[in-house]
Amino acid sequence: MRLAADGARVVCSARTLSEGDNRFLEGSLEQTxxxxxxxxxxxxxxxxxxxxxxxxxxxxAETEGVYGPVEVLVNNAAVGFFGPTxxxxxxxxxxxxxxxxxxxxxxxxxxxxxxxxxxxxxxxxISSESAAGPGSGPYSSTLFGDTAYGAQKAAxxxxxxxxxxxxxxxxxxxxxxxxxxxxxxxGAIFNGIVTGPEDPQAEDPAYMPExxxxxxxxxxxxxxxxxxxxxxxxxxxxxxxGGAGRGFDGRPVSGLSQR
Numbered sequence: 300m301r302l303a304a305d306g307a308r309v310v311c312s313a314r315t316l317s318e319g320d321n322r323f324l325e326g327s328l329e330q331t332x333x334x335x336x337x338x339x340x341x342x343x344x345x346x347x348x349x350x351x352x353x354x355x356x357x358x359x360a361e362t363e364g365v366y367g368p369v370e371v372l373v374n375n376a377a378v379g380f381f382g383p384t385x386x387x388x389x390x391x392x393x394x395x396x397x398x399x400x401x402x403x404x405x406x407x408x409x410x411x412x413x414x415x416x417x418x419x420x421x422x423x424x425i426s427s428e429s430a431a432g433p434g435s436g437p438y439s440s441t442l443f444g445d446t447a448y449g450a451q452k453a454a455x456x457x458x459x460x461x462x463x464x465x466x467x468x469x470x471x472x473x474x475x476x477x478x479x480x481x482x483x484x485x486g487a488i489f490n491g492i493v494t495g496p497e498d499p500q501a502e503d504p505a506y507m508p509e510x511x512x513x514x515x516x517x518x519x520x521x522x523x524x525x526x527x528x529x530x531x532x533x534x535x536x537x538x539x540x541g542g543a544g545r546g547f548d549g550r551p552v553s554g555l556s557q558r
Contacts, residue, residue, distance in 0.1 A: 307341070310345055311331050312514075358406075368417060371420070371514075400458065415471065421474075425476065428512050432453070459524070460473075460526065472517075479531065483495055484504075513532060
C-alpha cells in the first residue's frame with residue numbers, strides 16, 4: 300500500500316486471479332479489486348504464490364513498479380492445516396510455515412529499505428487467538444486441532460515485536476492484530492471452523508479491515524510493537540461499542556460482539 304493525498308493506492312495479492320480459479324473456495328483478486336474500485340479507491344491485482352521466495356520478490360518489484368516504494372505492508376496470507384498433530388504431514392507443516400511466517404519476514408525485508416529511506420512505514424501482521432495456546436491442563440476431550448497453526452501465529456507475534464524494536468528509531472511501526480472471534484471467510488467455513496456469518500463464534504467481517512486501517516494510521520508511539528485483538532482495539536478508539544459505531548469512511552460498523 301502507498302498513501303497519497305487523494306487516498307491509499309493498494310496492491311492486492313493472492314494466487315487466485317479470477318472467480319473459479321480455485322475449485323474449493325469463493326473469491327478472487329478481480330472481485331476484491333473491483334470492490335475497491337466501486338468504492339472509489341485505487342487498487343491493482345498482482346498474482347503471487349507467497350510459498351515461493353522468488354514470487355515474493357517479484358510481487359514487491361511489481362508493486363514498486365506500479366506505485367513506488369511500499370509505505371504500508373499488511374501480511375494477511377496464511378495456510379492452516381487443522382486436526383491431530385500426529386496426523387500432520389511434514390510437507391504440510393513446511394508449506395504452512397513458509398506462507399504464515401517466512402513470507403511475512405521476507406516481504407518485510409524487501410519493503411523495509413524503502414521505508415527506512417523515507418523515514419516512515421507501517422507493517423501490520425494478521426495473527427490469531429490461537430497464538431495464545433490452550434494453557435495448562437487438565438483439558439476437556441474437545442480437540443480443536445490448531446496446534447501447528449497456533450505455533451505459527453505465536454512465531455509471527457514474536458517476529459512482530461522483535462522487528463518493531465529494531466526499526467522504531469527509523470520511524471517504522473510494526474504491529475499485529477487478531478480477530479476477537481472467527482472471521483467467517485470462505486476458508487474458515489470450508490474447514491468447518493464456523494458455519495457462516497450467523498454462527499455465534501463468527502465476528503463481523505467489517506471489524507478486521509477497520510482494525511488494520513486504524514493501526515496503519517496511528518502515530519508510531521501508539522502502535523509500535525503492539526499485539527492486539529481487533530474488537531478491543533476498536534472499542535479503545537471509539538469505533539465500536541455496545542451499540543453501533545462508524546468506520547473511517549463514515550459507514551456503519553455494527554456493535555461489539557460478546558464472547
